[in-house]
Amino acid sequence: MRKPLRFFPLPLLLLCLICLHPFRPEPAANSKPYGVFIGLETADLKRxxxxxxxVIEPSSFSAEQVKALQAEGKNVYGYLNLGSIENYRPYYERFATITLAPYENWPEERWVDVSSPVWQTFVVNELGAAYAALGLDGFFLDNCEVYALYPREDIFNGLTTMLRGLNRYQKPCIINGGDVFVSACIENGTARTLFDGVNQESVFTKIDFAKNRYVAQDTETRTYYLDYLTRAKEAGLKVYLLEYRPTAKLAAEIQDYCEKNGFVAYLANEKELR
Structure with a gap:
């Protein structure tokens, strides 16, 4: 038997539609201070x-896309790897002979001998120039930890040579990690002449690569990093944190600590930073 049609009053009909398709507002533009999205695909720009x-991977973006992000009021930093090289980079074979050792937990990556003038010139005159031409607001410089692994004067000088070279583009630089190198620069008084801020990963959290999970950082390491970041702040550097999938309780602790100390944190969902 065919059921008779029923006509609902308009307000009731709207209520039914809302229940079936609840309204989910888009997140407010520029409501969060900082995010690192090196693994982001350009198809996911809404993220x-x-x-x-x-912070983006500049090789995946065009100048027009960077400009569009800036038109939304964003500061756009480009990732630039100073101390290591990934085997998927189109220039990997050019520099494979000056790599030093595999990068632990990242099988596609190797440390680079940054004392090599060939590498220094490439980073500054080719990568730096190409990324600056995109119109980026700054550089996010990775893997200065090479100095901690190879604490030699020529390695230290190689990093400072690249930093001074990149300064010609007149863009602020954030050093990701590299606490041993950064601490040496603070001690010798050159830090503020070479870079503007530091980003430290895994202060409150860490990645358990063996079990592919995210856990709380141990107390000793956390204390070390917080002391280091306090010194960086006192030296006039901006301080950023990058944490991986903290619990709700730990996330609240991180945000509270950063607010009290003038730091900025990004809480990532995954190590790939998509």
Whole structure:
């Protein structure tokens, strides 16, 4: 038997539609201070919408895309790897002979001999120039930890040579990690002449690569990093944290600590930073 049609009053009909398709507002543009999205595909640009400062992989973006992000009020930093090289980079074979050792937990990556003038010139005159031409607001410089692994004067000088070279593009630089190198620069008084801020990963959290999970950082390491970041702040550097999938309780602790100390944190969902 065919059921008779029923006509609902308009307000009731709207209520039914809302229940079937609840309204989910888009996150407010630029409502969050900072996010690192090195693994982001350009098809997922909407992920960047809530952030005021974003770090991207510049080789995946065009100048027009960078400009569009800036038109939304964002500061756009480009990732630049100073101390290691990934085997998927189109220039990997050019520099394979000056690599030093495998990068632990990242099988596609190797440390580079940054004392090599060939590498220094490439980073500054080719990569740096190409990325600056995109119109980026700054550089996010990775893997200065090479100095901690190879604490030699020529390695230290290689890093400082590249930093001074990149300064010609007049863009602020954030050093990701590299606490031993950064501490040496603070001690000799050159830090503020070479870079503007530091980003430290895994202060409150860490990645358990063996079990592919995210856990709380041990107390000794956390204390070390917080002391280091306090010294960086006192030296006039901006301080950023990058944490991986903290619990809700730990996330609240991180945000509270950063607010009290003038730091900025990004809480990532995964190590791939998509």
């Amino acid at each position: 960047l919408r809530p952030y005021r400062t974003v």
